[in-house]
Amino acid sequence: MNFDAKMREYIELVNSKLSVYVPQKENLQKSIYEAMRYSLMAGGKRIRPVLAMSVCEMLGGNVEKALPYACALECIHTYSLIHDDLPCMDNDDMRRGKPTCHKAFDEATALLAGDALLNRAFEIMSTYGTDNDCTVEVIKYVSNNSGTEGMIGGQVVDLMCEGDGNVSEETLRYIHRNKTGALISAAAMIGAICGNATDEEKVKILEFSDNLGLAFQIKDDILDFVGDDELLGKPTGSDEENDKTTFVTLMGIEKAEEELQRTTKAAKAALEVFGAENEFLCSLADFLLKRNF
Amino acid sequence: MNFDAKMREYIELVNSKLSVYVPQKENLQKSIYEAMRYSLMAGGKRIRPVLAMSVCEMLGGNVEKALPYACALECIHTYSLIHDDLPCMDNDDMRRGKPTCHKAFDEATALLAGDALLNRAFEIMSTYGTDNDCTVEVIKYVSNNSGTEGMIGGQVVDLMCEGDGNVSEETLRYIHRNKTGALISAAAMIGAICGNATDEEKVKILEFSDNLGLAFQIKDDILDFVGDDELLGKPTGSDEENDKTTFVTLMGIEKAEEELQRTTKAAKAALEVFGAENEFLCSLADFLLKRNF
Numbered sequence: 002m003n004f005d006a007k008m009r010e011y012i013e014l015v016n017s018k019l020s021v022y023v024p025q026k027e028n029l030q031k032s033i034y035e036a037m038r039y040s041l042m043a044g045g046k047r048i049r050p051v052l053a054m055s056v057c058e059m060l061g062g063n064v065e066k067a068l069p070y071a072c073a074l075e076c077i078h079t080y081s082l083i084h085d086d087l088p089c090m091d092n093d094d095m096r097r098g099k100p101t102c103h104k105a106f107d108e109a110t111a112l113l114a115g116d117a118l119l120n121r122a123f124e125i126m127s128t129y130g131t132d133n134d135c136t137v138e139v140i141k142y143v144s145n146n147s148g149t150e151g152m153i154g155g156q157v158v159d160l161m162c163e164g165d166g167n168v169s170e171e172t173l174r175y176i177h178r179n180k181t182g183a184l185i186s187a188a189a190m191i192g193a194i195c196g197n198a199t200d201e202e203k204v205k206i207l208e209f210s211d212n213l214g215l216a217f218q219i220k221d222d223i224l225d226f227v228g229d230d231e232l233l234g235k236p237t238g239s240d241e242e243n244d245k246t247t248f249v250t251l252m253g254i255e256k257a258e259e260e261l262q263r264t265t266k267a268a269k270a271a272l273e274v275f276g277a278e279n280e281f282l283c284s285l286a287d288f289l290l291k292r293n294f
Numbered sequence: 295m296n297f298d299a300k301m302r303e304y305i306e307l308v309n310s311k312l313s314v315y316v317p318q319k320e321n322l323q324k325s326i327y328e329a330m331r332y333s334l335m336a337g338g339k340r341i342r343p344v345l346a347m348s349v350c351e352m353l354g355g356n357v358e359k360a361l362p363y364a365c366a367l368e369c370i371h372t373y374s375l376i377h378d379d380l381p382c383m384d385n386d387d388m389r390r391g392k393p394t395c396h397k398a399f400d401e402a403t404a405l406l407a408g409d410a411l412l413n414r415a416f417e418i419m420s421t422y423g424t425d426n427d428c429t430v431e432v433i434k435y436v437s438n439n440s441g442t443e444g445m446i447g448g449q450v451v452d453l454m455c456e457g458d459g460n461v462s463e464e465t466l467r468y469i470h471r472n473k474t475g476a477l478i479s480a481a482a483m484i485g486a487i488c489g490n491a492t493d494e495e496k497v498k499i500l501e502f503s504d505n506l507g508l509a510f511q512i513k514d515d516i517l518d519f520v521g522d523d524e525l526l527g528k529p530t531g532s533d534e535e536n537d538k539t540t541f542v543t544l545m546g547i548e549k550a551e552e553e554l555q556r557t558t559k560a561a562k563a564a565l566e567v568f569g570a571e572n573e574f575l576c577s578l579a580d581f582l583l584k585r586n587f
Binding site (some may be wrong): 002026030032033037055080084087089090106107109110112113115116117119121124126127128130133134136137141144145148149153154156157158160161167168172175183233241 | 323431442
C-alpha cells in the first residue's frame with residue numbers, strides 16, 4: 002500500500018464532494034455560500050472524513066456509503082473552527098495561513114456561515130445518506146458527539162479555564178477528549194456503522210479513536226510549543242502567551258513526547274484484531290505523530 | 295372545541311417535553327445547559343410546535359408522533375433568536391421581557407448555547423423520533439428550511455438590507471418568506487409528514503402555512519409600529535428607528551392591516567378541504583391575527 006497515494010485519493014474524494022454539497026450560488030444570499038466555502042475549502046487536513054472512510058474500508062464496507070456522512074462531519078468541524086475564532090471566543094486572526102472567516106468577511110457573516118455549516122451537515126446526511134436506518138444511527142451518534150456532552154461541552158470547559166495556567170490533568174483530559182476527541186470518535190464510528198461493525202469491533206474502533214484523538218491533541222500542543230508558524234499557518238507560542246494549560250505546560254516537552262508515543266502505540270494496538278486490513282489506519286496514526294503542521 | 299384550553303394543553307405538552315430534552319445538569323459544563331434553558335423556557339408563544347401538532351391531529355395522526363420533531367423545531371427557533379440578538383447581528387438587549395441570552399450570560403456562552411440548541415434539535419429528532427423513515431424525511435425538510443435556502447438565507451438578505459429604508463416589496467417578501475416563513479412551513483410539514491398527508495393535502499397545508507407565515511410577519515411589523523412595549527417584552531418602534539423597511543413602512547398601516555386580513559383569510563381558505571377537522575387551525579390563524587404580543 003502506498004499511504005501517500007491512498008491519502009491523496011481520499012482527500013480528493015472529500016474535496017470534490019464537499020464542493021458539490023456546499024456549492025457556489027448566484028442568488029441573493031450568495032455571500033453566505035462564499036463564506037462557507039472560504040473556510041470549508043481552505044485546505045484542512047481532512048483527518049475526520051479520511052478516518053470515517055478508511056475505517057469503513059478496513060471493515061470491507063463501501064467507501065461511497067460513508068462519504069456523505071464523512072463530508073458532513075467536516076462541515077461540523079469547520080463550523081466549530083469559525084465560531085471558535087470569533088472575537089468573543091479565541092479572537093484569532095489567522096487560520097490555515099489565511100485570515101479567519103470573520104476577518105475575511107465580517108462577524109455576522111462568519112456567525113451565520115458557522116450556523117449554516119452545522120445545519121448543512123444534517124441536511125447532507127439526511128439527503129445523501131444511503132439508507133434511513135444507517136442515517137438515523139449516524140445522526141444520533143454525530144449529534145451527541147458534537148453537542149453539549151461532546152465537542153460543545155469541551156469548548157465550554159475550555160472557556161471556563163481560559164487564562165488559568167493551573168488546570169488539572171484530569172480537566173485537561175476532559176477538555177481534549179471532548180473538544181477534539183469527540184469528533185474523531187464520531188468519524189471512526191461513522192466508518193464502523195457504515196462498515197457494519199460488530200459490537201466487539203466497535204469497542205476496538207473506539208479504543209483506537211480515543212487514543213488517536215488524545216495523540217492528535219498532544220501533537221497540537223507540542224506543535225504550538227516548538228512548531229513553525231509558516232507551516233502551521235497560524236502563530237505558534239500562543240498557548241504559553243495566553244497562559245493556557247496544555248500537555249506541554251503540564252508535563253514538560255519530554256513527557257509530552259513520551260505520551261504522544263504511548264497513545265499512538267495504544268491506538269495501533271487496538272487495531273490488531275483487524276489483521277492486515279489495518280495497514281492504512283496504522284500508517285495514518287504514524288503520519289499524525291510525525292506531522293509538522 | 296375550546297380553543298384556549300386546547301392551546302394550553304399543547305403548550306404544556308411542549309414545555310414539559312422541552313424540559314426533558316434540554317435538562318438541567320450538574321456537570322462541568324452545566325452553564326451551557328443553564329443558558330440554553332434560559333432562552334428556551336423564556337415563555338415563547340410556541341406557535342411552531344403547536345402548528346406541527348395540530349396539523350398532525352387535523353389529519354387524524356397521533357400528536358405524540360409529532361411531539362419530538364415539534365420540540366426540536368422550537369430549539370431551532372430559539373437558537374436563531376439567541377444568535378440574532380448578538381451584538382454582531384441585531385444587538386438587542388431585551389427579549390420576551392428579559393435580558394437577552396448574551397446579556398444574562400456572556401457572548402461566548404450565548405454563541406455556544408445557540409450552537410448547542412441547533413445541534414440538540416437534530417439529536418432530539420434522531421433519538422426520539424418514532425420511525426426512521428419519518429425521521430429522515432422530517433430532518434431533510436427541516437434542515438432545508440432552516441438553512442441557506444430557508445431561514446439563514448432570509449437572515450443574510452435581511453442583514454444586507456440593514457439601514458436601507460428603500461427595500462423593494464419583492465425583497466421584503468423574500469426576507470419574510472425565508473426568515474420567518476420557512477420555519478412555520480417546516481412546522482406545518484412536520485404535522486403533514488407525521489399525519490401521513492397525501493401529496494394533495496401537503497399542497498394545501500403549505501398554502502395554509504405560506505399565508506399564515508406572511509400574516510404572522512405583517513402582524514409583527516404592525517405590533518412594532520403600534521404595539522405596547524410591556525406586552526411585547528421588547529422596545530417597539532425599533533424598525534422605524536433603524537430605518538428598517540417593513541410592511542408598515544412600505545404600504546402604510548392601513549394597507550398592512552388589509553394585507554394581514556387577506557393573508558389570514560387565504561390561510562383559512564386553504565384548509566377548507568379538511569372540513570370540520572380544521573377548526574383549531576382556523577382559530578389559531580384568528581388568534582395570531584388578533585394577538586397584541
